[in-house]
Amino acid sequence: PKMISQTKIFYDLFFILKISILYGILSFAFSIFSIFLPDSFIVGNPLIVSGISFEHILGHIMWGLVAGIVTFSIKYMILCGLLPIVLDFDHLIQFLNLDMIPRMAHSVFFGIIVFVILMILFGRKDLRIPAVSLAAVFIHMSFDIFLVGSTEFPLFVPLTTQMFTFGGNFWVYFQVIGIAIIFVFSVIRMKNK
Numbered sequence: 001p002k003m004i005s006q007t008k009i010f011y012d013l014f015f016i017l018k019i020s021i022l023y024g025i026l027s028f029a030f031s032i033f034s035i036f037l038p039d040s041f042i043v044g045n046p047l048i049v050s051g052i053s054f055e056h057i058l059g060h061i062m063w064g065l066v067a068g069i070v071t072f073s074i075k076y077m078i079l080c081g082l083l084p085i086v087l088d089f090d091h092l093i094q095f096l097n098l099d100m101i102p103r104m105a106h107s108v109f110f111g112i113i114v115f116v117i118l119m120i121l122f123g124r125k126d127l128r129i130p131a132v133s134l135a136a137v138f139i140h141m142s143f144d145i146f147l148v149g150s151t152e153f154p155l156f157v158p159l160t161t162q163m164f165t166f167g168g169n170f171w172v173y174f175q176v177i178g179i180a181i182i183f184v185f186s187v188i189r190m191k192n193k
Helices: 002-036 054-071 074-096 108-122 128-148 170-192
Strands: 150-153 164-167
Touching: 002 074, 002 108, 002 128, 054 074, 054 128, 054 170, 074 128, 108 128, 128 150, 128 164, 128 170, 164 170
Parallel strands: none
Antiparallel strands: 150 164
């Protein structure tokens, strides 16, 4: 029994790491396309211009953990905690000092693309994986708004490079959208199981 539980813990940690790395790669890859879009510009070093702090990192993780409660699984709750902060891999292109659109993966279009990719790769096994990946975009934006008070996102990039500003209670709306996505797909999975 002890050996089985250690094996399960190892498998669960490997699963969380695998999905998180894939999500980060997709976020970075999506942001690469911004160098070909109009209105791109050199954003600057993310350590200087992106306001990375302990509160920023911990806040995204906590926001995700709260949303992850509706997965009814500790493993998926942890995954929900990690993906919103891993979304910031789209900032890594800033280190290349290329013209780009900032926060590329902070868009609905990225959420849909990653949902489809992870649905193809893992959806038959568990609908919660693509659901959490899509929800992470909204959860991430929710905490960004909460932390700063008002911020802007290229919400529909690459269809348009226009930045949309959100403030006030929009953090609540985005968090509720993220939780609703996870909850609906978790319930569907439970019914199908």
